[in-house]
Amino acid sequence: MNKFREIFLDLEQKIINKEYPPQSLLPSENQLIQMYGVSRETIRKALNLLKNAGYIQKKQGKGSIVLDMNRFDFPISGLTSFKELQNAQHIPNETHVAELKKIAVSPKLHQITDWPVASEAWKLIRQRKIDGEVVILDRDYLNAGIIPLLPEKKAQDSLFQYFENELGLEISYAQKEITVEPVNKEIRDLMTLTPEDQHVVIVRSLVYLEDTRCFQYSESIHRLDKFRFVDFARRRRV
Amino acid sequence: MNKFREIFLDLEQKIINKEYPPQSLLPSENQLIQMYGVSRETIRKALNLLKNAGYIQKKQGKGSIVLDMNRFDFPISGLTSFKELQNAQHIPNETHVAELKKIAVSPKLHQITDWPVASEAWKLIRQRKIDGEVVILDRDYLNAGIIPLLPEKKAQDSLFQYFENELGLEISYAQKEITVEPVNKEIRDLMTLTPEDQHVVIVRSLVYLEDTRCFQYSESIHRLDKFRFVDFARRRRV
DNA sequence: TAGTGGTCTAGACCACTAT
């Protein structure tokens, strides 16, 4: 394990546990060098991860100030799947696999994913229930050349966990798009909607591996009243 | 100017101009060291910025692969304001200041921003028009202790530009939240909505300075059909 | 003035990819 990653995780835990409470200062870089017995650059790499994740703000001549992340509750930002999200938020849940089959890549899917037309892909539709109501509908398309097997049992749990821990895939990055669109019949049939619900939030994402291969295209469809997206962003000076 | 920042901007331009087209490799770190006449760490800092911004993917033993950012058009992610967004997307626009006045911080606003109750703040409401229709309504609250003057002319343009270039403030980071909520009368009166429009997207954000002072709280209210959020995210290995 | 973080360098060793 990398030193700087370990130090990052250690400091992150201490910030979460309020050992370093909001508004307080972390130990200085020199102190951290002593504490962890590493060089300055290694400490600085760890601090940079904390900074980019929104845990701290650094100030020259002063130190690293711990930020209060709970203004909007948990900024669970970045690349996170439904499963991880609800675990972090302790939402009771239930997932039902509505459809799971192999399909041939259509021209439309090709346009989005760049997978060869007529090559094999998995199509997976899952209903996400909270308090018995289907509030999220996940439609996933997976490259069958990369994921040869997709047991229904795994689909019920976390796909990412299955890919990373059992298939040894290295998920690296994703492009996402959030829009609001009218509901159609297909969606209405699979979700718990009232007649008044005319729109849904659609989160589309293309997910890539370490080697830049796109292996997943997803449409995560949310009922308006259950949708919430929280993010932390640093200003990009132009 | 920092060396690594200059190198980042230079490489970014070359990627945008397709001098380094998608799927191609950047020059190796050793070559870049020669080209820019700097040390390896400096090159690596620049490459890291490119990586975090979603421009490249690095692969051990191979090189830095240029990614195709245009799958979902422009991932203008992070901390960007309406003004910058539309410039980047060449959207013709018009901004109308509907309200601009000093107010005393209410307990409710205090709870969100942590500004002292009864201290002074600016309240600014702006209507953003596209093709003559008000599709975005921006409600901003600004700490008057930090921003003493707020000329209406500046409000019509970009607030961020005014703060950074004229007031010398260093905007650093923001927390954002995106939800969908029912429209109320106040909003309906100020936007171009049909009777069918029952909901709007609300992007709430708290914006902070370099020294961790919160100076702005905003609610950006979007008509459903005009809302779109694009993002790039790297997997955070847990 | 002492201590802090910000930048940069030069060099080392490792793991991975090509061939």
Added chain:
DNA sequence: TAGTGGTCTAGACCACTAG
């Protein structure tokens, strides 16, 4: 095997903050 990126070190100088 040669070349690539990944990690880590030790040391230097600078800019900023505080007492």
